[in-house]
Amino acid sequence: xxxxxxxxxxxxxWYAVALSEQLAVGGVLPLSYLxxxxxxxRGDDGVARVLDAYCPHLGAHLGHGGVVExxxxxxxxxxxxxxxxxSCTKVPYAAKIPPGARVASWLVCERNGFVMIWYHPTKxxxxxxxxxxxxxxxxxxxxxTRRRWKIRTNIHEMGENGHDGAHFRYVHGLRNLPxxxxxxxxxxxxxxxxxxxxxxxxxxxxxxxxxxxLGFGVGYVRFTGVIETLLVSTVTPLDDDHVEAMFxxxxxxxxxxxxxxxxxxxxxxxxxxxxxxxxxxxxxKTFLERPLLCESxxxxxxxxxxxxxxxxxxxxxxxxxxxxxxxxxEE
Numbered sequence: 001x002x003x004x005x006x007x008x009x010x011x012x013x014w015y016a017v018a019l020s021e022q023l024a025v026g027g028v029l030p031l032s033y034l035x036x037x038x039x040x041x042r043g044d045d046g047v048a049r050v051l052d053a054y055c056p057h058l059g060a061h062l063g064h065g066g067v068v069e070x071x072x073x074x075x076x077x078x079x080x081x082x083x084x085x086x087s088c089t090k091v092p093y094a095a096k097i098p099p100g101a102r103v104a105s106w107l108v109c110e111r112n113g114f115v116m117i118w119y120h121p122t123k124x125x126x127x128x129x130x131x132x133x134x135x136x137x138x139x140x141x142x143x144x145t146r147r148r149w150k151i152r153t154n155i156h157e158m159g160e161n162g163h164d165g166a167h168f169r170y171v172h173g174l175r176n177l178p179x180x181x182x183x184x185x186x187x188x189x190x191x192x193x194x195x196x197x198x199x200x201x202x203x204x205x206x207x208x209x210x211x212x213x214l215g216f217g218v219g220y221v222r223f224t225g226v227i228e229t230l231l232v233s234t235v236t237p238l239d240d241d242h243v244e245a246m247f248x249x250x251x252x253x254x255x256x257x258x259x260x261x262x263x264x265x266x267x268x269x270x271x272x273x274x275x276x277x278x279x280x281x282x283x284x285k286t287f288l289e290r291p292l293l294c295e296s297x298x299x300x301x302x303x304x305x306x307x308x309x310x311x312x313x314x315x316x317x318x319x320x321x322x323x324x325x326x327x328x329x330e331e
Contacts, residue, residue, distance in 0.1 A: 005154040005287045009240045010034050010119055011310035013187075013215030014130055016234035016246065018115040019146075023048055028073065030063025034119055035239045038106070039063035043071035048115045049084030050106040056088075057101070112136045113144065113248075114234060116218070121312055128187045128214060135230045135250050142264065144232075144248040147272045153282035155216045155235050155243050156307060161278060162211070163299040171277050182299055184306040189213040195225060215310055227263045228252035231271065247272060 017033050023042045030053065031038040037053035039062040053061050055075040065076030072081040072089050080101070081090040088101035106117040111130045118126045135141045151158075163182065182191045195207045207225020219233040232248040249271070251264040293300060308314045 004241070005156065006289060007156070007311050008121065008313060009154055010121070010237050011155065011216050011307070012120050012124075012127075012312065013217040013310060014109060014116045014118055014126070014128075015217040015236040016114045016116050017050065017236060018048075020048070020110060020113045020115060023115060026068045028063055028066045028068060030061065033117075033236050033238060033244070035237070037061065037063075038117075039066060039073065040115060041066065041068050041073045043068060043084065045071055047071065047084065048108055048110045049073075050108050050115070050117050051082060051084070051086055052104040052106075054103070055080060055082075056103055062103075112232065114232075130214065130218060133220065133230070133232070141230070141250045141252055142260065144250050145264075145268055147247045147249075147268070147275075149245045149275070149279065150238065151243055151245055151279055151282060152241055153243060153279075154241075154287065155237050157282055157285070157287060158235055158243065158245065159213075159216050159307070160300060160303055161282070163303040171281065182302060184302060187215050187309065189303075189306065195223075216307075223267075226267050227254070227260075229264070229267060245275070247275070 015033065017031050017038065018029055018040050023029055023040055025042050025044060025046055027042050029040040031040055031050070038050055039053045040048060040050045041062075042048050049071075051062065051073070053063055055062055055077060057075065057078055057080050060075050060077035062073055062075055062082070067074045067076070069081060072083050074081045079090075079092045080088055082103055083089050084105060086103045086105035088097050091097050091101070107126065109116045109118070109126075109130050112133050113136060116130060181193075182189060189211070190213075191209075191211045193209045195209050196204050205225045207223060210222040211219065212221075213219035217235060221231040221233060223229040223231070229249060229251045232250075233245070234248070235243050235245045237243050249264070249268045251260065251267070254260040254263070291300070
């Protein structure tokens with residue numbers, strides 16, 4: 001069978017693996033992301049830590065029955081303890097800790113209510129940070145409303161979809177299409193566009209759409225018009241064939257609490273519905289390394305060129321041996 005996606009399913013980047021609210025002090029959370037079993041725990045110092053899941057002693061899963069002690073997690077099988085850096089700190093029945101007694105640890109960034117880990121296939125350190133956002137825990141904005149999906153697709157496909165302007169008309173039925181001017185700088189993609197949105201009463205409302213993405217895993221979409229809204233989009237690979245996508249919405253409160261709830265929920269439902277319209281296509285399409293694009297579809301090519309940096313296997317090679325790359329061919 002043809003492999004649906006020819007590159008690594010895990011581009012370099014920061015990926016959300018838990019919500020801060022899921023991990024209380026002393027809490028332990030088993031996870032499965034990036035094709036690996038993991039465990040998250042929060043030490044008595046309040047710091048979230050993530051390790052590979054299996055104890056190197058006899059293979060017990062630290063996330064099922066593991067106990068937090070200070071800033072360490074204790075294995076449920078024989079009581080071995082591991083720090084957030086993965087080193088074994090105690091074997092309760094042995095005077096000497098065996099050499100090499102450690103599990104792999106993950107660099108964690110907890111920000112804006114998300115516990116995120118840094119992924120790089122060679123363990124290279126992060127080349128960008130995740131900024132704090134002003135709307136998070138701001139009294140002028142509502143608490144996050146979450147929508148979550150497990151989708152049979154690749155994270156690259158979802159990222160590219162936002163640069164495919166034509167599909168907004170034919171999949172989502174939108175008549176008034178924004179015309180953003182994308183900017184690709186390092187790991188960051190930004191765009192700004194004026195929008196015209198239809199209302200249920202037959203009129204239109206003018207607004208703006210601002211997008212700020214950091215790699216493939218985290219994006220911020222700010223809407224004005226119907227109601228001022230921030231969408232935090234997080235997408236994390238689960239395995240070679242599936243991703244978890246989560247939309248976290250917050251809206252600026254209107255003077256009337258009931259109006260905030262009604263208008264906000266209507267807008268959130270519409271944005272979530274548009275993603276759900278894409279899912280059947282994503283789950284059954286294949287990725288073409290050399291797509292047949294029209295002149296007006298240049299943003300797809302620009303996106304693919306920008307995306308190369310997140311795949312170490314696409315490092316420059318001699319021209320005669322370089323593999324076919326998933327980028328637009330410019331004649």
